[in-house]
Amino acid sequence: MGGRRGIEGTAQAAHYVLLTTISDFAILNNMLQLSGNKNLHADRLATLVDLRRGDAAILDCIDLPGDDARRLMELGFLPGTRVVAGLSAPGGDPRVFQVDGSEIALRRETARRLRVRFIGAPGTP
């Protein structure tokens, strides 16, 4: 499938090496194009907790022990994937995230461990 490139890791030793594929970059580029001039936050490192309803982001890494991270990846939370924050339970916790064609609810304490590249949402300033 061609070469792989590591994105720079987080300061913390993430349990999963951050690998993205060329096709993942294609998604990222696509997103950047879609968001046009609004991608001011593209470089900001954040976590899923920082996303408000409707915000989109690219998942960077999962800072959780092996089995927990694996389970999340099987549900679609793979590094390089686009995640959109959706509705939530009253009080904002847990929140539903749209990822890889599914809607998965995560608690705040879990969402905090998923680092993302925040790219904002269509329609937000």
Next chain:
Amino acid sequence: MSGCSDCTSCQTTSSRGISAAVLGAAPKTVALIGPPNSGKTTLFNRLTGLRQKVANFPGVTVEQHTGIAELPDGGAVEIIDLPGVYSLQPRSEDEQVAYDVLTGRRADTPKPEAILLVLDSTNLARHLMLAAPILSLGVPTLVILNMADDLRSRGGHVDLEALAGQLGAPVALISARQGEGIEEVVDFLAASAPKPAPLEQLPVLHDVPKCREWAGRVGSQARYRAPIPPVWTRRLDALFLHPVAGPLIFLAVVCAVFQTIFTAAVPLMDGVKWLFDASGNWIAATLPPSILRSLLVEGVWRGVGSVVVFLPQVLLLFLFLGILEDSGYLARAALIADRTMAKVGLQGKSFIPLLSAYACAVPAILATRTIENKRDRTATILIAPFMTCSARLPVYTLLIAAFLPNRQLFGFANARAAALLGLYALGFLVAVATARVLKSSVLRSRRTPFLLEMPSYRWPTVRSIGLRLYDRSKVFLRRAGTVILLVTVLLWVAAHLPTVGGKAPGMEHSVAGMVGHAIEPVIKPLGFNWRIGIGLITSLAARETIIGTLGEIYGMDPESRALDMQKALQHDLSTGGAVALMVFFAFAMQCISTIAVVRRETGGWRWPLFQFAYMGVLAYAGAFLAFHLIP
């Protein structure tokens, strides 16, 4: 479906049927596997109908559903419905069982000769990840893309031939809910399917990103176009997960369920009661007076009948639970409930087993296996029997009807319905307090990530709900026909011994009466007399048995024979005593089946014994308080 497509399917079926018969190679055992929410169970129901049985895989806590699918050529195939899994990496017990069955490592289950892999066609790219480990097993496999109706209506598309070429295995696009394309699955079962061609580029199976990359590539080469997001699901979620309306709807749903169970079931129950009374009288009039007639009419008929009366109520509850689950609302309820559950150290996933425990603790305890964290799971098992199960419902119904006025409270809620709701709340609150204590002491654990997939909303089908109700009534009637029948017959014997001059001694001086009198000092502080005491003893087998027992006791006593059960009860209990009895039933662990299933699921006697003792002490203390606080 047009008649034309039926016709062609007929032809293919018959031609394949002949070739299978000639080769004599129709598979005997076929495994059904797929990710959760792929519609696997709907297909299983579609293929096997009423020819199913549920058991546990020996040695583990995973339920084993097997069923027989009949083929057009008259043959039959056994289908094993494996647990829903996202991968075949054996980590959880479910995945271990799926892996062991598919690879023939379980001595108790034959290695499947073919596999039906069910994937959700509306989320194909991700679900295809499971195809890699399944196809690499080298077993003949049919890849089933389910929910074809959704895929079409939402503008998705997939090239089946290209996909089959990519996977090296036959592919069928079906809708198990609508019954569309089922004949293709039956054809596969009837034919001797080829082994899948080895995958050209097998991904490294334990590397999730590589598996996903492989699945995406296969999908795009099969020109898979993902459907647009389900509009109605988004709209409904905007309502059901609304910060204000969401929780209100949640509460309204729960209240509506209880109100309906209490009011709508009454005419149905009266009908069943009338049937039993009428047939009992007929038997009494037909048979000559004898000891046998007494056993049959006063023992068996009255005892079993008084329990079967509650079948409509139990079925209504399962009807509601089935609709909530099949429509997809239950996952939203779990989401809304998660924060509350987290406060007592549990999680939203405990909510579904606990909600099922309102029907019966046994399936609820089996349902806890979706909770991956062992300590969360044990805590959920320990508190599940506090939820007001359907066996308590008849006891509550009877006592409330006998002791509480049938009038409106605050103009809208029926006083009796309110009392029932109160008893449900009582069980729930004690469960919550217990969970809190357990989770902050012996079962303290690291919080596990809470992952809950939100399925799209769907109309529940009559077929699927009907199958569930059929199954439940079978279980309920079997219990009435075995445990409860046995207890009522034993009680009848105990109530007729020792004979005095060839005649029954009268309740008070019988073996049963003596046992009742022996325990009376212990239960007197709770407001119960010896007759209630006999009921308490028999209800250790199953809660609802107390009704049959009391029915039998009152039926034998000349003083109370003429009275109906409610009047007879009013002679035996004060209002305080009746409330104490309900509180006792709310807390006590009076169910042999639950004790047995807890022992099996926790792997020993430690937890069930703890649970029995803890709930017993609580029941005694609660009933004591209730009797002394209420005049």
